[in-house]
Amino acid sequence: MARTNIFRSQGDGQVLDGWFDPDKAQRYDEATRLVGIDCVSLLTGDPAQHQTLYRTPEGRWVLHRWSQWEGDTDTYEFIPADQARIWLLTCQHDDAVEEHFGPLPNEVGPCL
Numbered sequence: 542m543a544r545t546n547i548f549r550s551q552g553d554g555q556v557l558d559g560w561f562d563p564d565k566a567q568r569y570d571e572a573t574r575l576v577g578i579d580c581v582s583l584l585t586g587d588p589a590q591h592q593t594l595y596r597t598p599e600g601r602w603v604l605h606r607w608s609q610w611e612g613d614t615d616t617y618e619f620i621p622a623d624q625a626r627i628w629l630l631t632c633q634h635d636d637a638v639e640e641h642f643g644p645l646p647n648e649v650g651p652c653l
Contacts, residue, residue, distance in 0.1 A: 547603065547617045558619060561603055566595040573633040582632055594628050598640065604628070 544562055548555040570620040571592050580586035589610055594604040602625035607615045620628075623643070629638045639645060 545600045545617055547619060549618065559601075561595065561601065563595060563605075566597045567601070567637075568595075569594040569629060569632065569637060570632050584628070592628075594625060596625070602649075 546558045547558045548561045549558040550650060572583045574583060575581075576588070581588045582591050584592050589608055591607050591609070592603040592604075593607070595605065597603060602620045602622060603617055604625075605617050607613075610645045626638060626642050629635075629641075635645060
C-alpha cells in the first residue's frame with residue numbers, strides 16, 4: 542500500500558497532519574464479540590463501525606476508523622500513547638501493551 546495521508550480538523554476544514562505507510566507499520570485489529578449474527582466491535586459497540594490501530598516505525602500511533610456503510614469515508618488520526626494503550630487493553634492485545642508500555646500489573650481496580 543502506498544502512503545496514507547492523515548488529516549486533522551482545523552476551523553471549518555482539514556489540514557494535512559502527516560502520513561504513514563500501513564505496510565511498514567505494526568497493525569492491531571479490534572476485538573469483537575458475536576451478537577446474534579453480527580460481529581460487534583468492543584470499541585464502538587456497532588457492527589458496522591470499526592477501528593484498526595497502527596504503530597509506525599517511528600513510534601507514532603495511528604487510529605484508523607472505517608465503516609461498512611456505503612458512502613462513509615475512512616479516517617486516520619494520530620493519537621497519543623496513553624490513548625493507544627487503552628485501545629490495546631480494550632482489544633485484549635496484552636502482548637503489545639507489554640512490548641510498548643512495559644509489564645502489566647497483576648490486577649488493577651479500585652481499593653475496597
